[in-house]
Amino acid sequence: MKPSFEILSKAPGSSARAGLIHTAHGPIETPAFAPVASQGTVKGLTHEQVEELGAQLLLMNSYHLFLRPGIETIARLGGLHLFTSWSKPILTDSGGFQIYSLSPLAKVEPDGVRFASHLDGTRIFLRPEDVIDIQVSLGSDICMALDYFLPYPSPREKMKEAVNVTSRWARRSRDQFLGRAADLQLWGINQGGVDWDLRKKSIEDLLDIGFDGYALGGLGLGEPKSELLAILEQSAGLLPEDRPRYLMGMGYIADILEAVERGVDLFDCVLPTRNARNGTLFTSRGRVVIKNRKYALDPGPLDPDCRCFTCRRFSRAYLRHLYERREMSSAVLNTIHNLHYYLDIFRKIRQSIQLHLFADLKRKILLNQEEDTL
C-alpha cells in the first residue's frame, strides 16, 4: 500500500515540514489550508472559482449534510464527490463541533452523543460507529473520528473524562472503519486542552489505536496563546513523523505560522470566508474593514501586492459601495480576495520550507501584519 503521507522537505531549525497527503482524489501538498464548504459549497463561489484560487481540498460538514439533504440522498446520488461535483479531496469533520456548539441539548453518554437538530428539534443519537458509517457513505477522503471536547476553561476532572471518552470512541471508530474503505483515511482527534498530561495521554491512546493522521482538537477556544504554542510544541515531539498533523479550526495567519513552525500540516477555518462576507479583508499590509468611510473615494485596490481577480479589477471605493448596498457580489469578490490571500500564503509557506527559507517568510509576513490599516 502506498503510504498516505510523505515528507518532501523539512525546515532546518524548526519542526516545519513540506509533504504530500495522498488520497484517491489526488494529492494534497502540505502545509495545506482547507476552505470550509459546510453544505458542499464555499459560500458565494463556484467550484471553478475555488479551484482557480488553488484550493486543494474542501472541508465539508457531516453534521449539516446528515441533517439536510440526508446521508441516504447523497449516497443514492453516488456520494459527496458526485453530489457536489467537487472532484478534489474532501475532508469531513465528525460533526462533534456542531453537535456541541449548535445544539443546546447535546448530552454525552457512554455509548454516544444525544442531541436535538438545531433546525427542527428532532432528537438524534449518534454513536461513534454511526459517525464512521456516515462519512464512509459520503465517501469522504479524510474521515474524522467522533471526539468529545469541552469549552475552555473546564475542570480538570471533566477534561480527563472527555479524554477518556474520546479514546474509547476513537477505538470504536477505528474498529468500525477497519476493512470498510481502502481508499479512505481515518484520522483521530486528540483532546486534553492545554493540560499537557491529559493531552499526552490522549495522543498516546490514539497512537496506540493507530490512525492515518492526527488532529489536535479543542484548541483555539480562548486559552492563552503561549500555552497553546507549548502544547503544539510538545505534541510535535510525541506525534509520529510519518503521519500528517491537523490543527482544527485555527485561522489567523500569525497562529498558522507558529503552528507550521511546530510541525502542523493541515488547517481549516471559516475565518477568511466568513470575514469576507462581513467585509473584513486580509491584506499583505493588515486588515481592511471595507465599510469604513475613508474608502468611499479610494481608487486603489484592496491590496496593491495582491494578484487576485478582485484586486486586479476593482477599487476599494467600488468594493465599499457593493458592501454598503448589501450586494451578493460584495461577498463574492471579498471571498475571492481572502481565499486567495490565504491560499497564496500557504503556497509561499510550502515553497519556503522546500527552499529552507521558512523562517524568513514567517518574519516577513508577521512584520507586514503589524501595519494594520484598521
Added chain:
Amino acid sequence: MKPSFEILSKAPGSSARAGLIHTAHGPIETPAFAPVASQGTVKGLTHEQVEELGAQLLLMNSYHLFLRPGIETIARLGGLHLFTSWSKPILTDSGGFQIYSLSPLAKVEPDGVRFASHLDGTRIFLRPEDVIDIQVSLGSDICMALDYFLPYPSPREKMKEAVNVTSRWARRSRDQFLGRAADLQLWGINQGGVDWDLRKKSIEDLLDIGFDGYALGGLGLGEPKSELLAILEQSAGLLPEDRPRYLMGMGYIADILEAVERGVDLFDCVLPTRNARNGTLFTSRGRVVIKNRKYALDPGPLDPDCRCFTCRRFSRAYLRHLYERREMSSAVLNTIHNLHYYLDIFRKIRQSIQLHLFADLKRKILLNQEEDTL
C-alpha cells in the same frame, strides 16, 4: 460622424432586423438583451462571469446610483465605467421607473418630479435637465430622457397629460444634452399606453425632437397582450428604420420573440436574474422550480440542452440542496444558467435573422416552451 446604428440584415416577412449599435465602448449586436445591474453589478456574479456569458451591455440604475454612492463620488472616480470596472457599453435608465414605483410620495410638477428617497426619506426634486446631467456625469453610453408614465389602466385624460409632459421633458432633455458629450447617445421614451392615438402623438413628438434611439415605455404593465402587440406593430411603422428601438422592461421570451418580429432591437429585464435568485429556472423545455421535492434525487442537469457552467457541472439534486440551504451559491449558479439561457437565445435570434430563419427559430422556441416542467 459615424451613424450610431446600422442594420445588417432584415428578416423576410416580418419587421425583425439584425443590427449594430455603435458606442464609445464598443458595438452592441442587436437584437440585444441588457442584463440589469442596478447598483453596478449583476447580483451575485462577477463581471468576468457576465462577460463570459456573452453580455454585451449592462443596464445600470441612475436612481439607485444617484442616492448611493452619489453622482459626485462616481464622477470623481472617473465615471461609471471606471467606478464599476465594466468596460463594455452601459445604458442607464432615467430613474423615472424607480421614482414612480419605489417612492410613494412622487409628484409630477410641470418643471420636474418631486419625490422622497426610498432609503431615508430625503426630499428630492429632479428636472429633466438634472437627469441628463446625472447620466452625462456617469458617462453612460446610452442615456435615457426622463419620462412620465402612469399605471395601467389610467383615465385617458391623465394619459394624455402624461404624454404631453413626456414630450415637453423630452425636448428639454434634448436641449440640455446638446453639445455635452459627443460620444454618448440620448434616447427618448414615448408613452401613451395602448391607446394608439396617444402613442402615435408621443412618437411623433419625439421624432420631431430627434433622438439617437427610441424606447417604448409604459408597456408590460398588465394591458392585454393583443393590444400590446398591436401597439408594437403600429409603432414599428412609424419609427424610423435607422434608429434602434427599445422595449423597456419586457422579459418573457415569448413576448421578446413577438417584439423582435415587430422590429424591436433592445430589451432589458430583471426576470432572468431575479427569478434565478427565487429558484425559477428557464430551460429549453420550460420552467423548472428547483425547490420542488421531485428534484431531491434528480441526478440530471437543469437543462440537458444547455451548455452553461451550471448545467455542465451540477445536478438538479445539488442545485435544489443549495437553494433549500439558502446558499449564496444557489443564486450564483442559477443566475449563470438563466442569463446564459437568455443571452444564448439572443445569439440565436441574431443569427436566425441573418440567415433568414427567424420564423423557424421563433416557432421552435415557442413550441418547446409549452412543455412546462412545472
